[in-house]
Amino acid sequence: MKRVFALLLTLIVIFTTFGCSPAIIDIPISNSTVIIKTPEASNVTEAPVVTVMPVVTLLPTLEIVPTQTPTIKPTATALPTVKPTEKPTSTPAATEETRTSAPTSSDGKKYIALTFDDGPSTRATGRILDALEKNHAKATFFVVGMSDPPNKDSESLKAKKYALMQRAVSLGCEIGNHTMEHKHLPRLSESEIRQQVEGVNEIVKDATGSSTKLVRPPYGDKSQVVYDAVDYPLILWSIDTLDWDTRNADKTYDAVIDNARDGDIVLMHDLYTTTADAAERIIPKLIREGFTLVTVSELFKIKGIKLEAGKYYRNAY
Ligand SMILES: [Zn+2]
Numbered sequence: 674m675k676r677v678f679a680l681l682l683t684l685i686v687i688f689t690t691f692g693c694s695p696a697i698i699d700i701p702i703s704n705s706t707v708i709i710k711t712p713e714a715s716n717v718t719e720a721p722v723v724t725v726m727p728v729v730t731l732l733p734t735l736e737i738v739p740t741q742t743p744t745i746k747p748t749a750t751a752l753p754t755v756k757p758t759e760k761p762t763s764t765p766a767a768t769e770e771t772r773t774s775a776p777t778s779s780d781g782k783k784y785i786a787l788t789f790d791d792g793p794s795t796r797a798t799g800r801i802l803d804a805l806e807k808n809h810a811k812a813t814f815f816v817v818g819m820s821d822p823p824n825k826d827s828e829s830l831k832a833k834k835y836a837l838m839q840r841a842v843s844l845g846c847e848i849g850n851h852t853m854e855h856k857h858l859p860r861l862s863e864s865e866i867r868q869q870v871e872g873v874n875e876i877v878k879d880a881t882g883s884s885t886k887l888v889r890p891p892y893g894d895k896s897q898v899v900y901d902a903v904d905y906p907l908i909l910w911s912i913d914t915l916d917w918d919t920r921n922a923d924k925t926y927d928a929v930i931d932n933a934r935d936g937d938i939v940l941m942h943d944l945y946t947t948t949a950d951a952a953e954r955i956i957p958k959l960i961r962e963g964f965t966l967v968t969v970s971e972l973f974k975i976k977g978i979k980l981e982a983g984k985y986y987r988n989a990y
Pocket of ligand 1: 790791851855891892
């Protein structure tokens with residue numbers, strides 16, 4: 674009995690001191706199951722964050738894009754702001770060589786520069802050169818890169834134009850630069866203007882062996898950008914025959930003969946047969962009137978006016 678009593682006593686002692694021992698065994702298991710569940714739960718909570726939310730938030734940012742296009746429009750309206758700058762820059766006297774008095778040449782003679790734009794052309798340039806040669810006179814031809822844009826010259830036409838420029842130079846005439854594509858230069862960037870000018874320079878150098886020294890901006894359009902971009906004097910005119918508009922030889926002839934005076938620069942175009950008709954009469958008539966027909970560079974040299982890059986000149990008065 675003593676042994677039975679002792680056994681019961683130890684069992685009682687064990688149960689009273691370690692009564693929670695069976696629970697101790699469960700707790701780690703239950704704890705481990707809790708630990709496993711929490712990452713799963715966190716994975717689940719992450720999923721909605723990743724899926725819908727960013728897509729929803731992207732849409733409004735896409736809607737912002739159209740609101741950015743109106744902000745581009747103001748930069749487009751910056752274009753018109755370029756135009757007003759053309760007007761003030763076209764009038765500043767600071768860049769123009771204006772002279773109140775017309776200095777007479779030291780030799781007392783009258784000089785005039787006939788200029789022909791937009792060529793060379795097979796229709797009129799050759800005939801004008803014939804008239805100049807016949808009368809021992811000179812003129813200046815402001816040539817373009819392409820006579821009939823957007824079509825480029827064929828090889829045979831290119832050869833003819835090269836021959837015309839070579840003949841002009843052989844007669845003592847001057848080849849000027851009227852830009853590649855006859856665009857409004859103030860509407861172009863500085864680099865585009867340079868390309869327009871240098872393109873013709875390359876052509877003329879290829880044809881005649883020397884590059885051009887003068888630039889005539891198409892339409893007489895100029896601006897500060899043009900002054901900055903063109904590294905040559907800009908040559909305008911003092912007599913506009915409007916030959917391109919009238920296509921009338923008599924009117925072209927009258928426009929020159931009725932207005933010609935010492936130091937003038939005359940604008941014509943060697944694109945029209947009517948201009949060639951007029952030139953055949955203008956050239957000998959001016960000589961009879963006492964004029965010496967010279968190139969633009971010669972005219973300014975005779976008048977003692979130094980031509981400068983980035984400035985424009987209407988006459989050599
Ligand atoms: Zn022109």
